[in-house]
């Protein structure tokens with residue numbers, strides 16, 4: 376990618392992060408509740424089987440999402456896996472068994488304390504919920520810039536659903552050859568295919 380494109384991507388990231396940080400706490404809480412309420416629609420829409428595996432993420436900082444969303448999935452009998460950062464290698468995964476079984480990870484993240492299952496555990500998922508700063512109408516995703524999901528998602532065999540605020544579904548994002556396209560987007564107002 377040219378330095379112009381990189382500058383554009385980083386500019387977009389900065390704007391999106393600043394907008395997220397400006398969202399008042401009350402609105403953030405409403406968004407989190409709406410996402411937790413909507414996540415089982417996503418499970419149903421993509422036919423995740425009973426007891427199936429969902430790879431999800433634990434929201435950090437101003438990200439949309441919550442522990443409650445993970446607990447809704449678990450209460451529905453699904454197996455929930457969370458990512459573990461392993462440097463520049465594809466993400467590792469471990470089961471989420473409740474908020475009590477989390478420990479601090481890099482970047483302010485909390486990671487599951489259970490046994491690491493290996494990067495290939497992503498291939499067992501019937502649904503993947505992907506953190507993003509924004510998604511465009513073609514399914515191009517803009518992440519935090521570590522390339523963690525771009526390196527990991529080629530191992531998945533499931534619908535990839537980015538979770539963002541409504542204002543973060545945008546017209547067009549810069550796309551690169553390594554970018555893996557999303558199947559759909561979950562926002563506080565519901566699920567849409569892209």
Ligand SMILES: Nc1nc2c(c(=O)[nH]1)N(C=O)[C@@H](CNc1ccc(C(=O)N[C@@H](CCC(=O)O)C(=O)O)cc1)CN2
Nearest residue numbers: 432433434435436437458482483506518519521523524
């Ligand atoms: N929830 C979540 N988990 C994820 C990702 C993500 O984007 N979101 N990642 C996607 O690839 C990987 C980790 N990458 C990350 C990169 C940067 C930051 C980050 O900017 N953290 C803030 C602290 C947030 C806070 O405490 O307010 C920071 O370091 O300033 C987080 C995760 C794997 N797990």
Ligand SMILES: Nc1ncnc2c1ncn2[C@@H]1O[C@H](COP(=O)(O)OP(=O)(O)OP(=O)(O)O)[C@@H](O)[C@H]1O
Nearest residue numbers: 516517518519520521522523524525526551553554
């Ligand atoms: N499949 C890959 N293999 C090796 N390097 C990669 C791969 N995908 C992305 N990268 C590298 O990772 C860096 C960040 O990529 P990108 O800007 O697409 O991250 P992102 O999708 O925003 O981040 P994340 O996935 O962590 O949320 C880039 O330097 C890119 O070259």
